[in-house]
Amino acid sequence: MTIKVGDRLPQATFGVMTADGPANKTTDDIFKGKKVALFALPGAFTPTCSARHVPGYKEKAGEFRAKGVDTIACLSVNDPFVMGAWGKDQEVGDDVLMLADGNADFTKAVGLEMDGSKFGMGTRSQRYSMVVDDGVVKELNVEQPGEFKVSSAEHMLGQL
Numbered sequence: 001m002t003i004k005v006g007d008r009l010p011q012a013t014f015g016v017m018t019a020d021g022p023a024n025k026t027t028d029d030i031f032k033g034k035k036v037a038l039f040a041l042p043g044a045f046t047p048t049c050s051a052r053h054v055p056g057y058k059e060k061a062g063e064f065r066a067k068g069v070d071t072i073a074c075l076s077v078n079d080p081f082v083m084g085a086w087g088k089d090q091e092v093g094d095d096v097l098m099l100a101d102g103n104a105d106f107t108k109a110v111g112l113e114m115d116g117s118k119f120g121m122g123t124r125s126q127r128y129s130m131v132v133d134d135g136v137v138k139e140l141n142v143e144q145p146g147e148f149k150v151s152s153a154e155h156m157l158g159q160l
Contacts, residue, residue: 002111002142009135010109014075015100017084027106030097031135034070037160039129039151040107042116044078044086053127054090056153061095064153067160073097077104077113077124101125112142129156 003009009031013024030036041053057064057072064072072095076083080100087098107113107125116124129151131139139159141150149155 003137003140005137005140007137009132009137010106012101012106012109014106015080015083015102016098017080017087017100022080022084025099027135030071030073030099031132033134035068035134036071036073036132037064037069037129037156038073038075038132039153039156040075040112040125041127041151042076042114042124043121044076044082045089053148053151054086054092054096058090058092058095060153060157063157064160067157069160071097073099075099075101075106075125077101077107114145127151131156131159 009027012027015022016025039053039057054074057074061072074096078100079102083098083100092098101107104113104123112126112128113123114126127143127148129141130137141155143149143151
């Protein structure tokens, strides 16, 4: 069953890359008491994700903060090393928190996984965005396969 507006996020642990190496952050660490703009995508270093998705959030980070967003988080079913390298490549700095959902545990728990095996990618996340306030989903935007509209930074800013 797919998560919906009004639902509380399930408990999960994500991998993040720090200056000291990989570390874990829980759902509570990221979302408790905060307003978070979360966007998810099929894979790090993939064309649309690298050319449009992450850059849009990076460029508009100040606008998100001005609208009360504490954290912008990018989630992908990749490991923390890949997400850390991608964050460096995209020069996100502290503007976007790169979350690794390595085993797709969170992605499956929210019902937003996709089968990317025909592309050699296995289980991945669908492309989506959500506004989460203190762990509760306030907005949810799931893309149709192959599209990039409702998960964009511009679309999400219009919802805040």
